[in-house]
Amino acid sequence: MNPDQNIKNRHSLSPYKLAITRYIRSSLALKGMKYEDLSMALDKKGICMTPENLRSKTHKGMFSADLFAVIVDVLELEDTALQEILKQVKNV
Known part of the structure; x- marks a missing residue:
């Protein structure tokens, strides 16, 4: 992949990363949880991950699909996660 396409991809994916970051943070807050609890x-x-590592991944919006899926599972957000994230992306 050429460097220009890589930059375009990052730009196109940034609204999704931001929406995922916001969703995870707000879900933790609504459940009264901290990164230590997660x-x-x-x-x-x-799955052994430090609170600092989770905070960093959340801040950057850098989740592997499997890690994101297990976070959705442990936070019991299966019914709403994808819908809410896509709703945020469409409103950007």
Whole structure:
């Protein structure tokens, strides 16, 4: 892939990253959870991630699809996550 296309891709994906970041942060806040709580919930699923690592990934909007799916699972957001994220993207 040429560098120009890479830049275009990043630009096109940025609204999705921002929406995911906002969604995870707001979901944690609405559930009264902190990154430490999320880290412990993931640990119960056998996934060891520090609160600092989760905070960094959230801040950057850099989630692998599998990590995002398990976060949606542990936060019990299966019914609303994708709809809410796409709604935010369309409103940007």
